[in-house]
Amino acid sequence: MSVVLKKTKSDRIVDAVLYTGLTLFCLATLFPLYFVIVMSITPYTEVLKNGGFVVWPTSVTLDAFKTIFSSNTVPKALQVTIFITVVGTALNLAVTTMLAYPLSKKFLPGRNIVLMGIVFTMLFSGGLIPTYMTVKATGLMNTLWALIIPGLVSSFNMLIMKTYFEGLPSEVEEAAKVDGCGDIGTMIRIVLPLSMPIMATLGLFYGVSHWNAYFGGIMYLSDRTLYPLQVVLRNMIQSPAVSQELAVPQSSLNALPPETIKMATVVVATIPVLVVYPFLQKYFVKGMLLGAIKG
Secondary structure, X not given: OOOOOOOOXXXXXXXXXXXXXXXXXXXXXXXXXXXXXXXHOOOHHHHHHOOOOOOOOOOOOOHHHHHHXXXXXXXXXXXXXXXXXXXHHHHHHHHHHHHHHHHOOOOOOOHHHHHHHHHXXXXXXXXXXXXXXXXXXXXXXXXXXXXXXXXXXXXXXXXHHHHHHHOOOHHHHHHHHHOOOOHHHHHHHHXXXXXXXXXXXXXXXXXXXXXXXXXXXXXXXXXXHHOOHXXXXXXXXXXXXXXXXXXXXXXXXXXXXXXXXXXXXXXXHHHHHHHHHHHHHHHHHHHHHHOOOOO
């Protein structure tokens, strides 16, 4: 027989306060995104009528999105960002896996020394100027690879993946080796299929990092046609002349305020991550929990 505990009056008051606080927190978190979306689809006349602050538009227009996609700047920057995110994330996961898997084996000679070196890089970095000089000396300047290769492996993500590999049953790998699988075959055929949660988790980490990266584009790129979307968005926000950043005639923007164009670009830069995340959420939570079991 199950026993149902009745909540006291003080418990109900505490629950009400907690739920109210969480609701207000969620609204405060979602309102900036909502405001950006509303401003991107609100006609110019209504923006002027409400003093530049619209909470609920009475009419909707997609002219801002038509304008930014009619130029070559935003579509090209979107293609660059997608390339960096897809290729960069794939290379990140591949190299991180090839480093984490052997380091998860305690019998590996020199394992502790390598791990100490990796942890050292988490505490002390080479610095901005040495990194810039290295990128320049290797001929990566003004190429998209300058946004991928310098951050090919994250020490933190590698340690999470190593911890996850250490938690996998060793009997499974031993059985594969008895059947004739080598180390590489065991990793590809046995370990990786069992590691989808951590792969999805770190893939999300790497992917979001590439999607939102702009500092590397500012540092290493001088060709404006190679700018990723976040760099274009940053330049649009800082520049008073939106038409110059979009490379379109000013006459084509007369019917739209600069803020509406900027908000529409923010939506284009934000929505893809929000769309992908729900599909990876369950893997994200599971991977973080499993990757943090061992220290």
